[in-house]
Amino acid sequence: MIIIYQKFFSLESEKKARIINAALKEFARNGYSKASTNDIVKEAGISKGSLFNYFNSKRELYLFLLDYVVKIIEQIYAEVDWMEPDFFTRMRQLGEVKYKIYKKYPHAFNFIKTAAREDAAEVKPEINRIGKAIIAEGLERGYQNIDWSKFREDIDRERMIKIINWTMLGFAEEERDKVKSFEEVGTEVLKEADEYFSILRRCFYKKEEQ
Numbered sequence: 001m002i003i004i005y006q007k008f009f010s011l012e013s014e015k016k017a018r019i020i021n022a023a024l025k026e027f028a029r030n031g032y033s034k035a036s037t038n039d040i041v042k043e044a045g046i047s048k049g050s051l052f053n054y055f056n057s058k059r060e061l062y063l064f065l066l067d068y069v070v071k072i073i074e075q076i077y078a079e080v081d082w083m084e085p086d087f088f089t090r091m092r093q094l095g096e097v098k099y100k101i102y103k104k105y106p107h108a109f110n111f112i113k114t115a116a117r118e119d120a121a122e123v124k125p126e127i128n129r130i131g132k133a134i135i136a137e138g139l140e141r142g143y144q145n146i147d148w149s150k151f152r153e154d155i156d157r158e159r160m161i162k163i164i165n166w167t168m169l170g171f172a173e174e175e176r177d178k179v180k181s182f183e184e185v186g187t188e189v190l191k192e193a194d195e196y197f198s199i200l201r202r203c204f205y206k207k208e209e210q
Helices: 013-034 037-044 048-054 058-079 087-104 106-115 124-142 157-178 188-204
Strands: none
Touching: 013 037, 013 058, 013 106, 037 048, 037 058, 058 087, 058 106, 058 124, 087 106, 087 124, 087 188, 157 188
């Protein structure tokens, strides 16, 4: 079923942003089950009746936020040059774009971080569905238009891709878990990623391409 949040979208931009950020912060702090709509409306500066005039339930609000963060992630994909043929150059560019978006929407990524560990039955199936789709899309795009001639030919490509994926996804999770909020993320994460890119480049590129 497609839900259209017509009343919410008719609000002025500043008010919509207040409500979204208040809800993102509350769900990020307390998870779905313990999140308080009273605290959301208090921080947003609206009445509880108004909130449920825009969203029929707490679950509907949560699902709206999931859709909202997917659109933010799509902004990342939109800014990356997917025609860049060098894999590690492209990954470096992706990291820079992610960093910029993290700093612009920290509450959205705090929400994503908490959602990844959410176990409430009301929302978990949708979280899992969206999470798998995001990862799959990111990995698929990551290898489009890549110049495979730079890679070593004596290593099975499928295994090589798995090792690279495991390394970068593990690095991302480790860095995510180091901070309480994405507001704290600094440029050192880009320098650390460069170190991993350098190692992977030496492992998997032909010597003349390193």
